[in-house]
Amino acid sequence: MHYLVITTGSCGNCYIFSTGRDSIIIDDGVTYKKITEKMAEHEIPLDTVRALFLTHLHPDHSKGVGVLQRKLGIPVYVSNISAERNESIMVKQKIEKTLIRTYDFGDTVTLPGFSIYPFPTSHDSDGSAGYVFCAEGINFFLMTDTGIIPEEAWELARSARVKFIESNYDEEMLENGMYPQFLKNRISGRYGHLSNRDAIEFAKETSRLGDSLYFVHLSANNNIPDIVRNLARKEIPSGIFCKVCERGEMFEGFHDGKEE
Ligand SMILES: [Zn+2]
Numbered sequence: 001m002h003y004l005v006i007t008t009g010s011c012g013n014c015y016i017f018s019t020g021r022d023s024i025i026i027d028d029g030v031t032y033k034k035i036t037e038k039m040a041e042h043e044i045p046l047d048t049v050r051a052l053f054l055t056h057l058h059p060d061h062s063k064g065v066g067v068l069q070r071k072l073g074i075p076v077y078v079s080n081i082s083a084e085r086n087e088s089i090m091v092k093q094k095i096e097k098t099l100i101r102t103y104d105f106g107d108t109v110t111l112p113g114f115s116i117y118p119f120p121t122s123h124d125s126d127g128s129a130g131y132v133f134c135a136e137g138i139n140f141f142l143m144t145d146t147g148i149i150p151e152e153a154w155e156l157a158r159s160a161r162v163k164f165i166e167s168n169y170d171e172e173m174l175e176n177g178m179y180p181q182f183l184k185n186r187i188s189g190r191y192g193h194l195s196n197r198d199a200i201e202f203a204k205e206t207s208r209l210g211d212s213l214y215f216v217h218l219s220a221n222n223n224i225p226d227i228v229r230n231l232a233r234k235e236i237p238s239g240i241f242c243k244v245c246e247r248g249e250m251f252e253g254f255h256d257g258k259e260e
């Protein structure tokens, strides 16, 4: 398995997973130019893309969807709740309704090369989702934009060998920062984002030696990558690979698909 974090953070989020023959994209908050350039650079052919999955419809996760849909004609998966309650956003972002596919939480979506299990997250965007998927015998886990860790996520993360976990803010920086109180409350609230402390604790509790952890969606104003790195170094055993994905940067990874 070959995967790319095209970019992550409030500036845009986009992930690509490829077996070589089949690929999926999760979130598209970047331009078509950027996505296609990075895919070409890393030798993931565009015609391997089977579908796009959205965690939710905030623009940093969905602003590229309309163009990508029109260029590639691929299906875009969202939860049925998300499709029902975000119609005006879809219209605004010129997302083509005929290419929208919906799932119910609890369902598994099966595509060539991938089987994908969406689970609900807790965010101020109706029907938001995280994903666990299996490709080449390995489980991958992705959870961003969630104010609390959903109960179900613990077991799902334990089953996965590669994990992408939101580590949005440092509690002290948020508390002492410049944001107005309502925004601080939104970010740290039940429907906001995950703190570094919660992310590291979750990662530590659900990982075992040999796993790979990517900390993503770091806040530009309420976090510093070194804080996350230091926390990870302190809390997470050295046999677990940890990468803090700096805002706006690209990261590439491989997994040979063999379960130890
Ligand atoms: Zn969001």
Ligand SMILES: [Zn+2]
Pocket: 009, 010, 013, 058, 060, 061, 145, 217
């Ligand atoms: Zn976001």
